[in-house]
Amino acid sequence: MLKYSRQREAIKNFLMTRHDHPTADVVYSNVRTEFPNISLGTVYRNLTLLADLGEIARLRVGDGVDHFDADTHPHYHFVCSECGSVTDLKLKDISGLLEAAAGDFDGLIQGHVTYFYGLCPHCAHRAQKTS
Amino acid sequence: MLKYSRQREAIKNFLMTRHDHPTADVVYSNVRTEFPNISLGTVYRNLTLLADLGEIARLRVGDGVDHFDADTHPHYHFVCSECGSVTDLKLKDISGLLEAAAGDFDGLIQGHVTYFYGLCPHCAHRAQKTS
DNA sequence: TTCCTTGCAAATCGTTTGCATAATG
DNA sequence: CATTATGCAAACGATTTGCAAGGAA
Numbered sequence: 065m066l067k068y069s070r071q072r073e074a075i076k077n078f079l080m081t082r083h084d085h086p087t088a089d090v091v092y093s094n095v096r097t098e099f100p101n102i103s104l105g106t107v108y109r110n111l112t113l114l115a116d117l118g119e120i121a122r123l124r125v126g127d128g129v130d131h132f133d134a135d136t137h138p139h140y141h142f143v144c145s146e147c148g149s150v151t152d153l154k155l156k157d158i159s160g161l162l163e164a165a166a167g168d169f170d171g172l173i174q175g176h177v178t179y180f181y182g183l184c185p186h187c188a189h190r191a192q193k194t195s
Numbered sequence: 196m197l198k199y200s201r202q203r204e205a206i207k208n209f210l211m212t213r214h215d216h217p218t219a220d221v222v223y224s225n226v227r228t229e230f231p232n233i234s235l236g237t238v239y240r241n242l243t244l245l246a247d248l249g250e251i252a253r254l255r256v257g258d259g260v261d262h263f264d265a266d267t268h269p270h271y272h273f274v275c276s277e278c279g280s281v282t283d284l285k286l287k288d289i290s291g292l293l294e295a296a297a298g299d300f301d302g303l304i305q306g307h308v309t310y311f312y313g314l315c316p317h318c319a320h321r322a323q324k325t326s
Numbered sequence: 327t328t329c330c331t332t333g334c335a336a337a338t339c340g341t342t343t344g345c346a347t348a349a350t351g
Numbered sequence: 352c353a354t355t356a357t358g359c360a361a362a363c364g365a366t367t368t369g370c371a372a373g374g375a376a
Contacts, residue, residue, distance in 0.1 A: 067350050067355050088341080103358045108341060110356090126255040126308060128366090129340065145305070156295045164287045165271070165311050174276070174313035177257060180293075182305035198330050198375050219366080234333045239366060241331095259341090260365070 072110045074098050076119065076134065085123055085131040085141070085150040125150055125179050144184035146191075153180060203241045205229050207250065207265065216254055216262040216272070216281040256281055256310050275315035277322075284311060 074095050079086070086094075092107045111132055115122045123131040125143045131150050140153040158178075166173050183191060205226050210217070217225075223238045242263055245251045254262040256274045262281050271284040289309075297304050314322060 065351085065355075069349080069356055071357075101358070103360095104340095105342075105359075106357055109343095112342090124255070124257040142300070142302070142304070144302070153300065154298065156298070158289075158295060161289060161309070162311075164289060165273075165284055167285065167287070169273070169284065170316040171273070171275070171319040172314040173273070173311050176309055176311040178307060178309040180304050180307045183303040185301040188302045196330080196376085200331060200375080202332075232333070234335095235365095236334075236367075237332055240368095243367090 069110070071095070071099055071102055071106055072113070075107060075110045076114060079120055079132055079134040082134075083152065085133050087129045087131055089129075091132065123150065123179075124177070126181075141179045142184065143179055143181045144187055145181050146183055146187035149184050149186075151184065200241075202226070202230055202233055202237055203244070206238060206241045207245060210251055210263055210265040213265070214283065216264050218260045218262055220260075222263065254281065254310075255308070257312075272310045273315065274310055274312045275318055276312050277314055277318035280315050280317075282315065 075091060078091060078094050088104070088108055088111055091111065092102070092104050095102055095107065111120070111122070111130075114120045115132070118136060119134075121133045121136050123133055123141060125131060125141060127143065127148060135152075140155045142151050142153045143149070144151075161176060161178075162173060165176070182188075206222060209222060209225050219235070219239055219242055222242065223233070223235050226233055226238065242251070242253070242261075246253045246263070249267060250265075252264045252267050254264055254272060256262060256272060258274065258279060266283075271286045273282050273284045274280070275282075293304060293307060313319075
């Protein structure tokens, strides 16, 4: 059975205040201001637990580090190749993707992961000035 | 300047014979039959080099291990949640995705990564019999 | 001979885990 | 009291890196 823990609550609360999809490390150093003795292990354990419960989402955007998102509604992400920032991306519905993929595939497709990459607004503008 | 190396050639040749997107470790143990003294480090260095040159593709499908593909034509992949196999997926053109995403995004979208997950044909059929 | 590449081992990095103790139900 | 959660540190697995020696141009 699941027992309440103040650390877990703090982790989830912190995540809900952020929209930049922080990593475990960032969660750790922030929650530490409230729980100076919390350990990285506890942060990882709770992030994994919350993700398994479906209360948060674990994002794997190919940079070798897991990012976490308190917004579990299906939506898309953009990863900046320059600064590494991960942001939400408004996108018209592309659920047609799944059907397109299911086409003549003999197995069972349960979902897909998509993320976009390039230069974020900030880095794109900076590149323009430099060139 | 880039110098020829028999190890690098063997690594690329091996990759071209495989369509199951092997990991560095699998490349290592196979190339080892031809070069018993090759080291994992050399395999990693060459895979990274070849990927940077665009001669092979590095696939990050969220399982924590990099997979490599000698087929650099843009195409999609399917990852089996059960057995972890990574296979190619025939898919109608979905390049509309990029434009859809570019919509009102203020930065520069250079590409996207998409992979599908679920049960591969083999695991799907096995699940059916069991239930 | 120059400088890239290798093999080896040690180092890094993100993440997980074992264990004794603290907190929850 | 029964159990889950924590803090700490050690363990892990994948990948990278420093270095001296080997091989290509």
